Amino acid sequence: MKSKAETYIDGAREIITCDSMRSDALGRIPNGIIAIANGDILAAGPPEEVAKTADLSNARRIDAGGKIVAPGFVDCHTHLVFGRSRAEEYALKMTKSVREIEAMGIETGIPASIRMTREENEESLFNDALDRIGRMLRYGTTTVESKSGYGIRLEDELKQLRVNSRLDLDQPVDVVSTFLGAHDFPPEIDRNNxxxxxxxxRELTEKMIPRVTEEKLAEFCDIYCDTGYYTREEAHKILRAGIDHGLLPRIHTDAYANVGGSTLAAELPAVSADHLNYTSKTEMHLLAEAGVVGVVLPALDFAVAHPDPFNARAMLEAGMTLALGTNINPGNWTESMQMVMQLACRNHGMSPEEAMLAATTGAAKAIRREDRIGRLAKGYSADIQIWDLPSFEDSIYRIGNNAVCMVIKNGTVVFQI
Ligand SMILES: [Zn+2]
Incomplete structure (x- = not known):
């Protein structure tokens, strides 16, 4: 018996399925068809293959118009909810050092964003984030992970996480919430004491984490384990408390120094280890063996002009699964996963195919949704983007371009030009 499709997409020049079951790395299907019912993919393949399992007779047709069809992007590392912007600081950084900027009386970095986020109410944080996520959708992103971490005290962390919940309900992009109360220390305490x-x-482990899980406000617990931030031992304690309350561990580490965060990620094991500029080859092998996804952030390395950009080639050679994220935050404002892929290829030695997989299936794995999103195959959510490009390679070649002309979320067209 064939399953009845409600919608189908045909007329594609090529479908990039990102399905590892197919022969080439991206699972490309020239002139393919996707059949959809109940928001999920019934079948994706060549017309004669799809016709065997899906009944298209009463289905609504979406004409891909000779364009490229691909899975919606999964942006697996963002700080989407924040107060105001640090455009002034960023602009000054082009010609001045942080010390010179601070001497001008301008607060910089995470502490500046903590103050700005604390000063905003939930409504204004929500409206700003809604604006950003709307643009992310138009750049082809259909699932976003979003971290707290600019409150750094209970009420303001909860405020950010509640914005995540509201965003998830109020617009088409799925929002996956992460508690990052250990993004920094509160500015009112002495971090050297x-x-x-x-x-x-103690506040994090005994009050904040239990409250976050009680209110079901997050799935993941994350931490900044690096020089000047949390030590390996502190990170272990906090992530452990998260695990005990049902929050899956992720970790920001090795961005500015190696304080042992990667080996901790491999031991736990964490779902992902993110940044990884100073990760050793031995640690890369440990992460690969432990199945920890390496989340790499090319737009961050670009925005801070990182002296040691992460080495994607070495991580891939060690056998790690890599994932890409925009890392959108007030110091690294990028909404486009296409731009992130372009930077990953040109600056970090990833091939276009590797970057595409890292922006879809790899990123889905970093948020534990690899069975539902990130590829165009039977049983996956019909989260799809259509690119007005002559070839897949043009997505890397046309720098800064937005190729997206249609986005489909759970089988419904949510953006179209
Ligand atoms: Zn981050």
Whole structure:
């Protein structure tokens, strides 16, 4: 018996399925068809293959118009919810050092965003994030992970996480929420005083994490384990508390120094380890063996002009699964996963195929949704984008371009030009 399709897409020059079951890396299907019912993919393949399992007779047709059809992007690492912007700081950074900027009386970095985010109410945070996520959708992103981490005290962390929940309900892009109360230490404490550090870590493990899970506001617990931030031992304690309350661990680490965060990620094991500029080859092998996804952030390395850009080639050679994210935040404002792919290829040695997989199936794995999103195959969510490009390679070649002319979320057209 054939399953009845409600919608089908045909007329594609090529479907990039990102389905590893097919012969080439991207699972390309020239002139393919996708049949959809109940928001999921019934079948994706050459017309004669799809016709065997899907009944298209009463289905609505979407004409891909000779264009390229691909899975919606999964943006697996973002700080989407934040107060105001740091455009002034970023502009000054082009010609001045942080010390020179601070001497002008301008607050910089995460502490500046903590203050700005605390000052905004939930409504204004929501409206700003809604604006950004709308543009992310128009760049082809259909699932976004979003972290807290600019509150760094209970009420303001909850405020950010509630915005995540509202965003998830109020617009088409799925929002996956992560608690990052350990993004930094509260500005009102002395981070060099061990007693103060301990007190905030106790607040995190005994009050904030239980409250976040009680209110079902997050799926993941994340931490910034790096020089100047949380030590390996502190990170272990906090992620452990998260695990005990049902939050899956992720970790920002090795961005500015190696303080042992990658080996911690491999031991736990964490779902993902993110940044990885100073990760050793031995650690890359440990992460690969432990199945920890390496989330790499080319737009961050670009925005801070990182002296040691992450080495994607070495990580891939060690056997790691890589994922890409925009890392959108007030210091690295990128909404486009297409741009992130372009940077990943040109600056970090990824092939266009590797970048595409990292922006879809790899990123889905970094948020534990690899069975539902990131590829165009039977049983996957019909999260699809259509690119007005002559070939897949043009997505890397046309720098800064937005190729997206249609986005379909759960089988419904949610954006079209
Ligand atoms: Zn981050």
């Amino acid at each position: 061990p007693k103060d550090r301990k007190a905030y870590i």
